[in-house]
Amino acid sequence: MWDWNTLFIEGQDISAENAATLDVISPANGKIVGRVGAASAQDVDRAVVAARCAFESGPWPAMSGAQRGALLLKLAELVEREAQALGDMDAHSIGRPAIETQMLDLPNAIATFRYYAGWADKLEGRVVPTAGYFGRQTHSFVTREPVGVIGMIVPWNTPLMILAWKLAPALAVGCTCVIKPAEQTPFSALRLAQLVREAGFPDGVVNVVPGLGGIAGSALSEHPDVDKISFTGSPETGAVIMRAATGNFKRVALELGGKSPQILCEDADLDAAVQGCAMGLFFNQGQVCAAGTRILVHRSLVARFTEAFAAAAGAVTVGDPTSGQVQMGSLAGKGQFERVDRYVQGGLAAGARMVTGGAFAQDQGYFYRPTVFDSVTDDMAIVSEEIFGPVGCIIPFDSDEEAIARANGTKYGLAATLWTKDVSRALGLAKQVRAGAVSVNGWATIDPALPWGGFKTSGIGRELGISGIEACTEEKVTTLVL
Ligand code: ADP
Numbered sequence: 467m468w469d470w471n472t473l474f475i476e477g478q479d480i481s482a483e484n485a486a487t488l489d490v491i492s493p494a495n496g497k498i499v500g501r502v503g504a505a506s507a508q509d510v511d512r513a514v515v516a517a518r519c520a521f522e523s524g525p526w527p528a529m530s531g532a533q534r535g536a537l538l539l540k541l542a543e544l545v546e547r548e549a550q551a552l553g554d555m556d557a558h559s560i561g562r563p564a565i566e567t568q569m570l571d572l573p574n575a576i577a578t579f580r581y582y583a584g585w586a587d588k589l590e591g592r593v594v595p596t597a598g599y600f601g602r603q604t605h606s607f608v609t610r611e612p613v614g615v616i617g618m619i620v621p622w623n624t625p626l627m628i629l630a631w632k633l634a635p636a637l638a639v640g641c642t643c644v645i646k647p648a649e650q651t652p653f654s655a656l657r658l659a660q661l662v663r664e665a666g667f668p669d670g671v672v673n674v675v676p677g678l679g680g681i682a683g684s685a686l687s688e689h690p691d692v693d694k695i696s697f698t699g700s701p702e703t704g705a706v707i708m709r710a711a712t713g714n715f716k717r718v719a720l721e722l723g724g725k726s727p728q729i730l731c732e733d734a735d736l737d738a739a740v741q742g743c744a745m746g747l748f749f750n751q752g753q754v755c756a757a758g759t760r761i762l763v764h765r766s767l768v769a770r771f772t773e774a775f776a777a778a779a780g781a782v783t784v785g786d787p788t789s790g791q792v793q794m795g796s797l798a799g800k801g802q803f804e805r806v807d808r809y810v811q812g813g814l815a816a817g818a819r820m821v822t823g824g825a826f827a828q829d830q831g832y833f834y835r836p837t838v839f840d841s842v843t844d845d846m847a848i849v850s851e852e853i854f855g856p857v858g859c860i861i862p863f864d865s866d867e868e869a870i871a872r873a874n875g876t877k878y879g880l881a882a883t884l885w886t887k888d889v890s891r892a893l894g895l896a897k898q899v900r901a902g903a904v905s906v907n908g909w910a911t912i913d914p915a916l917p918w919g920g921f922k923t924s925g926i927g928r929e930l931g932i933s934g935i936e937a938c939t940e941e942k943v944t945t946l947v948l
Contacts, residue, residue: 468500468555473509473676474659476516477669483508488676490650493803494561494787494796494831502652505677507685510644513673514689517615517642520670527640535586538637540665542579548661549576555653556625561796561831563787566750567626574912575630578930581914582634585935589639596945603948610939612640613717614693617686619679619707620655621699622648622798623753628721629655631918632696635934637671644692645674646683648699650798652676679703690714696937697721698755701852701923719927719937721755721919723852724880727873728758728909729895731866732766734885738907740771743858744778746883746909748836751797752856755924756881756903756910759858760849762869768862772840775860776822779836784826796831797855803832806855813839813848813857823857844875852878866891870898879921883909902928 471487472479482503490499505513520526545552553567591609598604618632625647636643647655655674662672675682683703687695687710694717697707701722711718728746730739746758763771787795797803807825814820823837840860842849849859863869873882882901886892896904902920905911912918912930919928927937 467498468653470500470502470653470656472656473503473505473513474656474672474674475509475513476673477663479656479660482506482677488649488652488678490559490652492558492561493799496830499559500653502656502676505646505675505682507681509677510675510682510685510689513644513675514615514686514691516670516673517644518691520668521612521615521642524670525668526642526671529640531587531589531638534638534640535583537665537667538579538583538586538634541662541667542576542583544661544665545572545579545658546576548657552626552654552657555657556651557787559651559653560622560798561787562750563792563795571624571627574627574914578627578630578634578914582638582934585635585932586638589935589939599945599947604945605948606943606945609942609944610639610935611942613938613940614641615691616641616643616938617689617692617695618643618645619683619686619695619697619699620645620647622650623750623755625651626654626658628698629658631929631934633672635929636938637667639935639938641938642671643673644686645672646679646686647674647676649676649678683707684710687711687716688713692716694719694938696929704925719929720925721929722923722925723854723878724755724757724920724924725760725850725852725876725878726756726758726881726883726901727760727762727899728883729869729873729885730761730763730767730771731869731884731886731888731891732764733887734764734767735887735907736767736770736774739885740774740778742883742885742907742909743775744782744836747858748779748782748794748856751794751834753798753802753854754910757858758881758883758909759853760861760873760876761858762861762863762872764869765862765864768860772821772860776838779822779838782836784833784835785828794836794856796833798832800832802855803834806834806853806857809848809851809853809855810837810857813842813846816846816848818842818846818848818859821860844872850876866895870895874898874900877923880924881905881910
């Protein structure tokens with residue numbers, strides 16, 4: 467049990483106001499996983515003051531990019547040293563098999579810190595030719611400066627990885643931050659902050675305020691001294707945060723939901739597509755914003771694909787995530803379970819056919835089997851709305867035009883996958899899909915060097931890649947009249 471009872475402000479592990487705490491309960495067995503401090507609005511204010519002071523004065527603003535890069539490399543090394551423990555914290559808190567965090571979350575987070583360490587001393591500007599000023603010549607140049615104090619509001623599904631996407635570029639360019647981890651997964655953020663201290667970052671550069679979204683998250687997104695909010699989570703909460711940010715016109719970056727298509731053309735490698743679709747739908751119990759939940763299959767392949775996919779789904783072992791014997795653990799909590807089951811029951815009531823799946827009875831825990839529907843129509847909620855669980859639909863199509871129309875027939879636009887052996891067809895279809903990331907013959911091919919974010923209601927802005935640097939900086943023009 468991680469019995470910590472603290473927040474992390476100005477380099478210190480400190481108690482919240484009135485020693486308030488928050489319990490984290492495992493959704494897999496109902497046992498307490500640990501306890502952290504629960505920040506009040508007052509605590510959030512203390513953290514923002516610390517971040518503001520660290521941004522304005524002290525050693526941080528005076529540091530060179532090369533020095534910040536060296537600190538980020540050191541942090542990557544420390545995260546690598548603690549990878550097992552950090553991954554276990556996140557896995558146990560939401561009932562995931564720990565192997566998943568070691569396969570994806572931790573390697574990706576470490577690579578992200580290393581990637582942005584490389585950017586820290588490469589923030590170059592540019593000289594722009596101009597027409598002059600009332601007959602006198604001018605010399606103008608554009609530089610990038612840190613946006614300031616960034617509030618980072620993080621979800622529970624892949625917490626450390628998503629936190630690294632926000633934190634690494636912010637530190638590379640010289641911002642400071644206040645992190646609000648999700649109620650379910652506060653431990654890895656607090657431990658990461660201790661590693662930030664151990665790496666040698668100045669106090670106040672990174673602060674962590676665990677607590678309730680409606681209190682700590684809300685205080686952070688409303689705070690007048692926060693320059694930017696970077697949020698990943700549900701569209702409903704994203705809308706609340708965007709409204710709260712208007713008080714001082716904070717910059718807002720939102721990574722929200724998805725209803726991502728996987729398109730299987732008639733020339734697809736069927737075995738690879740079955741495996742890829744299973745990973746795209748069931749990884750992390752389907753609680754992934756880029757989950758490939760709408761599987762569009764060319765009619766000539768539907769019968770074979772459905773049989774093979776149902777077999778792959780049925781072969782996934784579900785149960786105690788700590789046993790080391792299962793591929794899928796529990797959903798993240800009661801609310802998640804009820805949400806997923808409501809969609810599944812709604813799908814059945816609307817006339818869809820459940821090929822395989824359904825709730826998985828255990829004495830305790832919120833387990834759900836990999837669930838696949840066919841005989842669906844586009845107006846069913848299971849086809850049009852984000853479920854955030856291991857539930858997908860098989861949808862036949864007859865032509866590439868129809869596949870694209872149906873793939874784009876959603877309010878979301880985060881990711882898409884194409885399965886085809888024909889390069890021209892792949893590029894032609896990729897161009898037409900309205901999504902931030904298109905993968906061909908592989909699902910959600912993320913990399914720290916590639917921008918990540920959504921079209922349409924999947925969000926605003928991009929993380930990762932050079933876009934992550936741009937998102938943490940403001941452009942400044944300086945003109946000399948000669
Ligand atoms: P979920 O409903 O699955 O918990 P959310 O999008 O609500 O997903 O949560 C993502 C993050 O947003 C969490 O850190 C949560 O505490 C935070 N959050 C929730 N409500 C608010 C709010 N009103 N203002 C700011 N942050 C919030």
